[in-house]
Amino acid sequence: MNVPVSLFWRRVVTVLTGTIAAQALPLLLAPLITRMCTPQEMGAFSVWLGVVQIVSIVATLRLETAMILDHDSSDQQTCFSVIANFSLMLAIVTTIGAVFARQLGMSQAVQMNWFGLLTIGVGMWLTAYTHSILAYATSYNAFGKAAQAKVWGAGSIVLSQVLLLLLGAGSIGLMAGQIIGLACGLIAAVFLLSPPRPQLSWTPSAAQRQYLNKHAAFWRYALPADLLNVVAGKLPLFMIGLKFGLLEAGLFALTQRVLAAPISLLAASVLEVFKRQSVHEWQTFGNCRDAYTHTFKALALLGAIPTILMVLFAPHLFALIFGESWRQAGEYARIMSPLYFLNFIASPLSYVFYVVGKQRVDLVWQVALFAMTATVFFSPLTLKQCLWWYTCGYSLLYLIYLALSYRFAHHKLNLA
Template sequence: MQVPPFWRNVATVVTGAVGAQALPLLAAPLLTRLCSPGELGAYSVWLGIVAISAIGATLRMEAAMILDHEPERQRACFRVVFYSATVTAVAVTVLAAGACLVGFGPACSLPWSSLLTIGIATWLTACMQTTLAYATSHNAFGKAARAKVTTAATIVGTQLALLYAGLGGAGLVAGHVIGSAVGFATARMLLHPPAAPIGWLPDAEQRAHLMRHHKFWRYSLPSNLLNGAVSQLPLFLIGMRHGVLAAGLYALTQRVLSAPISLIASSILEVFKRESVREFEEHGNCTRTYIKTFKALMVLGAGPALVLLLFAPHLFAWVFGESWRASGELAQLMAPLFLLNFIASPLSYVFFVAGRQKADLLWQVTLFCLTLGAFLAPGSIEQNVLWYVIGYSCLYLVYLHMSWQCSRNVMAAA
């Protein structure tokens, strides 16, 4: 019996993603024994800043890469992203250094080695995301998978070596930057994307591309910045209210829970992008692809969520060491949210397909306000996390309904 193209492509992406995500997971028990919760917390804060900055650096133009198949337009997309990423990298480096020099508390808590590498890490992340989007637009899932595995292997290997050498938190940051650079170079060699020279100012080609896809930077960019901020905001607020030790415990919880989403859900997303765009162009909706993807995500996510709900504290203590049991207790509280996130994240691309980015932005604003309220409310870290899970889960149910309406193409246009 012949396997449908959708599942063949999913299998290809998952195969590469397994290597890319399994390596950090396998290395996590070693990392937690070579670094303290405080060092992991500081590295996670740095990584969160890089992740948010990279979203702004792309202007969300990498999402438009899937819609534009012409070589000239894809070249213009690379030129826009390379320009915006360069400007953003310089700006965040200057801002980070300046914040430390004027005595801004959160910036002063990070070493200079971290502050001065935020820009280059942002540039590498933004350019890598765009190159992988180019691979998706050409169905080059195998080559993209190899680039991801190379990135993960280099990051993990370098971090472990530098931690063993006694560099501590600085080794985590340096290993990430080195691995990202090697991964980006590998992706460029494997995929051969178009050259993208830039100048001091955007030229007519770049400005035309920005206007053609104005909904991405007008609506998707602020929406994704809010989403990125929301994903990192708990870590920042926990560190401010409960201390660096609590931030490190939450960072490990977040890292473990995000792994299946990065491993499987994001792999399905890469295929869902192509399938949903094709079906929408042919039929004016993508309900068939949406339903098929929803069922697959539900089946794949239910098992891990149940395991977390029942056994997370014991598993964390056994795998990472007894000092990390509290991370497992937080993971147990977050198990329902993990399942909803696992399902909703890939399906959110339907907002782009249907051109409903404004609706997505309004939902992200609501989520941002809810997150602030949950973690600024008085109480222990466990109580804050519980309120966060309840509110976020309710919003995710609304989000899934909205995405289903988008797949049917019945929501009012943005």
């Protein structure tokens, strides 16, 4: 019943190698970028990127996750068709909506430059379709080629941003660099992985409607749950920008980026392998206890040292690496490090909810998270007080989340 540990970690290392390569340039050049742009410009870019990431969740209907469960080629082509058609229509609607929001005087839309408003839909479509292709790669254990596509995308983003910042483009340069890099990453993914070609149409075919009904749990429960999770994650950035200005939003954005680095580097790599392994164990043995336990222990050990370093030295490290003007971001990192430690562990293990069909439970948890986040950041508190309460509330919810995922992973399914 036990999954060979060597096989599990060989796959993790394959994904991790590509992920490190993909993140190496962004991490190495981050100190250069923070010296080439102001916290305000970083704040404007981060708000735009947050909107793109939120809408891209809706664009896939979370059906890219279902693709890992469906290995039939016709089903996977249908999935690509549904995602391509829906995301294209959503991109058009989003762009028109952003323009109308600015004309109506909505504060976030007014603060954003015209380039940002007009490229939200483009960025969303590129992000959504690339994620779908990477999910397709996971379904076939094509971790190496997926890693190469990530390298092309991440490298193109950061190099384009540096070049445009050198030309004095400011926040527009950061946005344009993101678009260029996303396009390069998508082209690389298509070339390397040869995903099924979608059938484009304005209305869903009978096969597409049948596919949507078959995987209704994903767009009925997983989509709202994941959307609430992403919105709850971006809400602090949006609210800080509104209440305290783009300067504080830029500082907070760097805090999030640094603290999320271990998650994007290692936890995301473990997740790609855990997805496949947990599905295999569940379908074969009726539970995914072994994959869950092994992954939990490894992540807890790996996340402990970076967390301790952040708690002890974050302000000094931020000032040294990114420049003195970013020291305050280190203070925020010190406060939020315990939260990101729990996030580092829970992020890969959250896939258990999909494997065992507990999307509704996940949705309830996400509603609680969103309610807590909104309550904290809409309260008349100082920024540091908001961050303290946010960290405590989110950490408590993560402990509950881990307890639930542990219970579901160890549940014995009757396969008879």
